[in-house]
Amino acid sequence: MARAPKSDAPGTQRILNNNVVIVVDDGGNERVLMGAGLGFRLKTDSVLDLELVEKSFVLESKSDGDRARTLLVDMPYEAVEAVMSAIEVAERQLKKDLGRRLPLAVLDHMNYVIERVRTGLQMAVAPMPELAILYPDEFAAATSMVESIGASLGVKLPPEECVFLTMHLLNTTRNQPDGTAAILLRRLQHIVVTVENGLGMTLDAGSADYARFILHIQFLLQRLTSGSMLRGSDSSFYQFAKHSYPRSFAVALAVQEYIAAATNQALTDEEVLYVTVHVERLTSRGVGPSAA
Structure with a gap:
């Protein structure tokens, strides 16, 4: 900076x-x-x-100036310094300028987090293993920021802060409208829950098949946005999957139903086929009965 x-x-x-x-x-x-x-x-x-x-x-902007004056008047300087140093480290890790809005956003967020930690207030946050798969660089930088800020202030920040800071970094580093990454993650998580409910098991988020599945769904959602869904003229593989893997095929149809409701777009048979194949791979990687 x-x-x-x-x-x-x-x-x-x-x-x-x-x-x-x-x-x-x-x-x-x-x-x-x-x-x-x-x-x-x-x-x-x-x-x-x-x-x-x-x-x-x-x-x-002027509104940023108003926020800065409100926030920085009372925020302990050591906390401000810790956050700014962590952002500089993240810029070096990601090899890019993280822009004007990030410092104030992270300062605002961490001011609340530090107070919450020191008063013992806990906040339940759903884990997002998909973040580390989809955005490994930003997630690694966010993890370093959490560790750096905590070490500088002598507090142990909760692991869910990696999720929040990753989202802040994504809003800065990705050439996407604000909230795009959050919408993608919400849809991914809903699809994961749909699959887990359909299979009656909790998926192993640490498995290679889970990572492949998440990446496939990410690209599927991107294809929906760009209007470039997979299409094939040969229906024999679709029919084979339908009859050979009836449970996984039913789960893929449930995913198709959710996507249609969320995006107002219907998956092609080719897309349903590939979801079926990925779900079938996941059936051997469960870690126990689903909590749903």
């Missing part, structure tokens, strides 16, 4: 606390500057000592 250019014009800075100052930089952007003692005894018409600046980020 780039350091702020010098800005010494009167009235261009707002002192939030001893460690955080907001300035208007040479490009006309509002920028948050952070550093131990940066705002101590500083007046609005004083020249900032840029040697004290440790971290900085640009605010995207």
Whole structure:
């Protein structure tokens, strides 16, 4: 994250606390500057000592500025520093600039998480093993962020924070409309539940067949979006799967029914065939009766 250019014009800075100052930089952007003692005894018409600046980020909009002022006035500086350092590590891992919105989003989220951990409040979150399969780079970076922030603050952050931070990273790194990754994950999870209910077993999320199944469903949903579903002229394999694997075929039809309800699109016979094949592979990888 780039350091702020010098800005010494009167009235261009707002002192939030001893460690955080907001300035208007040479490009006309509002920028948050952070550093131990940066705002101590500083007046609005004083020249900032840029040697004290440790971290900085640009605010995207006026509403971001309002959020930043509300959040950073009371948030402990060590927590701010821990989050910003973790984001810098994630940028190096992912080899990309994570943009302007991520720092404020993660600071806002972690402020709540840290308070929740310190007061002993627990929040139940469904596990998402699909995340590590679909987005291994972002999930690894999020895991490193959780470990780094926890170590810096001397607290053990709950493992579900890897899920939340992965979603924050996806919103930043993927060239998709906001919420696209979340919608995909919800649909994937619903399909997994549909399969587990149909087979009467809990699937082994650590198996290679599960990973292949998740990736296949991801590409299936992408094909639906792009209008490029698989189509074949030979129905013999479809009929073979229908009669040879009746249970898996019935589960595939249940998946087809859910997808039609969720997307208003019908799967082709070819797509149903491949879902059937993947479900059949999963039948030998269950880990016990389904809780459903």
